[in-house]
Amino acid sequence: MNEVSGIDAQPQAHAPEQLRFTGTGGEYFRIWIVNLLLTLVTLGIYSAWAKVRRLQYFYRHTELAGSGFDFHGSAVRILIGRVVAFVMLLAYNYSVRLHSIFTLVIIVLLAAVMPWLLRNSFRFRLYNSSWRGTRFHFRGSVGGAYRVFLLNGFLTIITLYVMMPFAHQRLKAYQHDNTWFGQTRFSFHARAGQFYLVYLVLLGALALFGIILGVVGIGGALAAMFQAQQSGGHVDPNVIIRFLLIVYGSLLLVGVAVGPTFHALITNLIWNNTRLGEHRIECKMSPLPLIWIGVSNLVLVVITLGLFMPWAMVRLAKYQAQSMRLLPASDLQEFVAAEPEAIGAVGEEAAAVFDFDIAL
């Protein structure tokens, strides 16, 4: 069968393009277990190469319009980045324990370099990502990084997190407005007000839940008291146990449900308001499948002592890809890669030494 599957020679104009993840857990298990063994045997040094293989597996199995993505990062640079991150973490942990002037010096130093490092890591990650042979680029300024990380972080803290949705919106704008695919620029259109709305929905849900829990709590206490009066001061332990089960069960439910719900809402907001040139992106993540995947993954990873991890990662990747679509405004064959001179000028190849994952 010598046919290139999935690639239409003449794609239908403007048909939505579904993102797909085609990997399987069983297949990824082989890569994962070999990665794990080599990482253990080399006392962690191989972990940088393992990361490259992991990213390549996930990128290459993520498919848009019949073509996969690719990751080109060099393991040596990831290793350097990890050593730097590890040293910084050690310095931080050690200095926090010491409680001296040294603590302050270290924290100020870390705060001063962190935005620059994060910007470089965005640059590294995007420059090393490609689709159909055309690379992504991140062109955010250093000043912008200090604004979104240091200044907005500081504002968030002194306003007791009232500014957090605003800071989040600015961070996403900094990331998405400065991302290019070849010569085509991404743009970000979500306003801070929309971020506030999502955060308010979350707060409202939590508050409502608190009220319900309070009512159940008071009701339970009243029932126990009533029963105690009837039975002459003796409280049935079963009532207390049932009551505790309800309270702890609900708390667990909140813990399990809030994170994925927020993730779904905010991810939808971010991607539905991101465009690539004239092309729009559609993201329809719903909380329930995310909660289900999250809970079942956690349970299975725990009972298999970690062995389920590859399947867990694949399940999540599948759902994430499946909820994203690109709505093309024109032919997807027309993207043009950046000129080699332009890449050299921003120093993307040379300077992008540090690779960290930021989970936002």
Place this chain on the structure above:
Amino acid sequence: MLRASYFDGRSTRVRVVDLSVAGGGLVIAGEDVDVRIPFAEIQVDERLGRAPRRLRLKDGTYCEVTDLDALDTLLSWAGHRDGLVDRMQRNLQFVLFAFVACVVLAIVTYKWGLPWAAAQGARRLPPVIGKTLSAQALKQLDGRILLSSKIPAERQRALNAQFHALRLPEGGTPDSPLLFRASPQLGPNAFTLPDGTIILLDDLVTSIDNDRQILAVLTHELGHAHGHHGLQLLLQTSAVGAFLTLYIGDISHLLAAAPAAVVQAKYSQDLEQQADDYGAALLRYNGLSPGLLADALKKLSDSHPHSASFGYLSSHPSTDERMRHLRALAKPH
């Protein structure tokens, strides 16, 4: 002949091409493409699951092939040999071996490697670290889990004097400070902080109520201090915690659990045994019987029989076993 997609590296245009082998090189032919290139100049991506594989040319262009089996045939004609890791990932036997090896390595590391490394580390760490950690742990525990002792001051002084009058086999007298505290939560207990400070709880003093037997318990604690067991355990739990946070994905507090670990952590059977042996040797060196420690243990387990029901959960050797061992040590050889 093998169908592939050709990308020029300058745009996202997909060109359908056919790949074939001719005269030691690869022929790429299709829509506006006609390239002949020696195999030596082609870099072949490794196989990752069923992902399309790419044949990369030096000028940044590449061919993407989805028919992996046909590509393998073509590559074998070309004399291409896949990389070592690539072959490992595809070999089911090696994957099984890797699985077994990982499990064995994890068990060996957790059971022996980690304690060994932690013991080495604990011995080499500068004493200031143990001191800082202990001072902080004590500060956090005092007023919460630990309350001030109700033992009369003269009794405290007397026990302190007896304890510091012990002669150590390695010379000198104990330099571990001895502190008295009360703790309804922890019950009859004594424990050692990472810098060797020993904390004696009121319930232990009252339920044993025999100075020589209390002294025996303190020699056991000195064994923990002497072997740097506190720091060793702290390093061990920190390492496990760091690994778990990395694995689960959150990397925030490496040593956050330190104060809790000091009191809650259970020493392994091995460390308890070492401390018992050290205590027994110390008692005998001071003309006392190791049986005293066994008597103290007996009193503790008699006065709090309910705690024994958790015995199978903890890593402690059973009290009976420890008493038997100590009584055997007490017999004159």
